[in-house]
Amino acid sequence: MKLLNAEQIRQWDAFTIKNEPLSSLELMERAANACARWIVQNTLAESYYIFCGKGNNGGDGLAIARLLYNANKKVAVYILESDAKGSDDYISNFNILHHLSAIPIFMIRGERDLPELPFNCIIIDALFGTGLNRPLTGLAAKMVDHINNSIAPAIAIDIPSGLFGDHSSAHNTIVKARHTLSFQVLKTAFLVAENEPWIGHVHIMDINLHPAFPDEVSTPFSIINKSLASREYRPRNAFAHKGNFGHALLIAGSWGKAGAAVLCSRACLRTGAGLVTAHVPQSGVTVLQTAVPEAMVFPDKEAEQVSGLNYDLNHFTAVGIGPGIGTGVKQQLLLKELLEHIQRPLVLDADALNILSENKALLNLLKPDTILTPHPKEFARLFGEAADDFKRIELAQTKAMELSIFIVLKGHHSFVACPDGTGYFNITGNAGMAKGGSGDALTGMVTSLLAQGYLPKEAALLGVFLHGLAGDLAAASGGMEALLASDLIDHIGNAFKQL
Ligand SMILES: NC(=O)C1=CN([C@@H]2O[C@H](COP(=O)(O)OP(=O)(O)OC[C@H]3O[C@@H](n4cnc5c(N)ncnc54)[C@H](OP(=O)(O)O)[C@@H]3O)[C@@H](O)[C@H]2O)[C@@H](O)CC1
Numbered sequence: 001m002k003l004l005n006a007e008q009i010r011q012w013d014a015f016t017i018k019n020e021p022l023s024s025l026e027l028m029e030r031a032a033n034a035c036a037r038w039i040v041q042n043t044l045a046e047s048y049y050i051f052c053g054k055g056n057n058g059g060d061g062l063a064i065a066r067l068l069y070n071a072n073k074k075v076a077v078y079i080l081e082s083d084a085k086g087s088d089d090y091i092s093n094f095n096i097l098h099h100l101s102a103i104p105i106f107m108i109r110g111e112r113d114l115p116e117l118p119f120n121c122i123i124i125d126a127l128f129g130t131g132l133n134r135p136l137t138g139l140a141a142k143m144v145d146h147i148n149n150s151i152a153p154a155i156a157i158d159i160p161s162g163l164f165g166d167h168s169s170a171h172n173t174i175v176k177a178r179h180t181l182s183f184q185v186l187k188t189a190f191l192v193a194e195n196e197p198w199i200g201h202v203h204i205m206d207i208n209l210h211p212a213f214p215d216e217v218s219t220p221f222s223i224i225n226k227s228l229a230s231r232e233y234r235p236r237n238a239f240a241h242k243g244n245f246g247h248a249l250l251i252a253g254s255w256g257k258a259g260a261a262v263l264c265s266r267a268c269l270r271t272g273a274g275l276v277t278a279h280v281p282q283s284g285v286t287v288l289q290t291a292v293p294e295a296m297v298f299p300d301k302e303a304e305q306v307s308g309l310n311y312d313l314n315h316f317t318a319v320g321i322g323p324g325i326g327t328g329v330k331q332q333l334l335l336k337e338l339l340e341h342i343q344r345p346l347v348l349d350a351d352a353l354n355i356l357s358e359n360k361a362l363l364n365l366l367k368p369d370t371i372l373t374p375h376p377k378e379f380a381r382l383f384g385e386a387a388d389d390f391k392r393i394e395l396a397q398t399k400a401m402e403l404s405i406f407i408v409l410k411g412h413h414s415f416v417a418c419p420d421g422t423g424y425f426n427i428t429g430n431a432g433m434a435k436g437g438s439g440d441a442l443t444g445m446v447t448s449l450l451a452q453g454y455l456p457k458e459a460a461l462l463g464v465f466l467h468g469l470a471g472d473l474a475a476a477s478g479g480m481e482a483l484l485a486s487d488l489i490d491h492i493g494n495a496f497k498q499l
């Protein structure tokens with residue numbers, strides 16, 4: 001699914017009005033109805049304090065006030081006064097409310113007009129939406145501080161006021177919402193970790209915008225959702241045999257980190273690779289053969305570390321390297337040798353990435369379409385610190401294009417940067433997966449898909465989606481705190497079943 005920017009979402013609005021027998025005021029009513037319904041169904045409060053600006057976001061707020069009043073809720077409206085006359089739909093809703101005369105409306109002209117906010121009220125934030133074009137200052141910022149200083153929860157309409165939809169809002173004054181009720185589609189602002197303090201739980205209200213619009217616009221970003229993952233997934237042929245599903249090689253583990261090799265190999269098998277060989281130090285052999293009897297083992301000549309490649313890489317259909325190998329001289333040489341000789345799809349993770357960071361010249365050896373799976377710290381070591389999450393995403397795109405590789409930037413919404421300049425945000429996954437071993441599982445999963453013949457882009461997108469979904473299913477059954485990477489791996493099968 002395409003990820004539209006704020007301006008495109010606004011155009012979608014206009015497109016819908018133009019192509020349907022629907023006025024913009026009716027569309028606002030539809031949006032307000034969806035929000036009011038959600039608020040009635042999900043909240044219980046003594047009273048609702050509705051803060052409105054004079055744009056269409058404020059218009060939404062005024063319509064919501066009326067609808068909540070009609071649902072027998074006690075409401076009061078506070079309008080941020082400004083020189084602006086107000087948008088047409090704001091004015092229409094203001095006039096309706098004014099004539100109704102049952103709902104108190106207060107104009108906020110200065111700090112002294114700000115109401116005291118009781119603890120048992122709910123604040124509705126309809127000050128600014130996608131029309132925000134600069135950080136909030138003056139009375140608008142004071143109003144937001146006032147809202148944030150209250151212990152009453154705030155529900156933001158469309159987007160917390162003060163937050164930009166498509167670029168960083170660092171240092172802005174922003175409403176800290178408990179819930180955000182947004183329209184039709186996710187905004188980029190909801191997908192980056194730096195905005196977590198403001199957005200709360202995001203709920204998308206379906207307001208039936210015209211379905212043809214997304215096909216008319218181009219966007220660099222998309223969302224990896226179930227329908228995209230299902231399109232990538234290739235169900236197994238009934239007459240298949242293990243030779244059809246490839247042979248994955250995983251180079252992983254060292255003394256004290258045999259677990260990385262175990263998790264990676266098990267995830268690789270659970271994702272469907274026909275054969276899996278793990279290249280581990282000798283000390284890892286028994287561990288691996290006991291924990292994952294389905295995998296074959298290639299013992300290194302050294303006891304505690306992997307130190308060299310004395311086999312033909314062409315024997316395998318895909319290779320994954322990095323989890324728990326260490327960054328010593330021998331692993332550096334091994335990685336160099338691998339990069340020089342490999343002719344197969346390759347995944348680099350963890351220590352393989354750390355080695356690259358310390359030997360940047362090795363980046364020039366990466367074959368086109370190699371997949372790198374860094375977490376933000378590994379990414380920073382590789383490509384430098386970024387000023388904010390949006391800049392980091394931009395940097396990932398630049399590097400993916402420059403080096404002709406895929407970069408899977410891991411996080412709550414992992415981002416896959418592709419060599420053609422496009423990027424994909426994943427929507428599965430949860431905080432329970434923020435634990436050692438989750439990354440090793442992803443390496444095994446993506447390598448497995450590559451081994452089975454999925455193209456690198458397909459493997460990265462499907463792997464990331466399934467990994468998050470397996471984590472979600474594991475969290476649903478055992479909770480986030482207790483979630484182990486092994487639990488995630490045990491749920492890979494159920495994740496596939498949902499495609
Ligand atoms: N698309 C959809 O699906 C639907 C969208 N709908 C709703 O419409 C909303 C967008 O409405 P909108 O365009 O009127 O913008 P909104 O944010 O209300 O007002 C911004 C105004 O404030 C001003 N301003 C900007 N920054 C400022 C600042 N820092 N400090 C002070 N002032 C500032 C700026 O004027 P300026 O001062 O720049 O002249 C601008 O005119 C959207 O979020 C959603 O809620 C639904 O009704 C229907 C379905």
Ligand SMILES: [K+]
Binds near residue numbers: 129157158
């Ligand atoms: K808002």
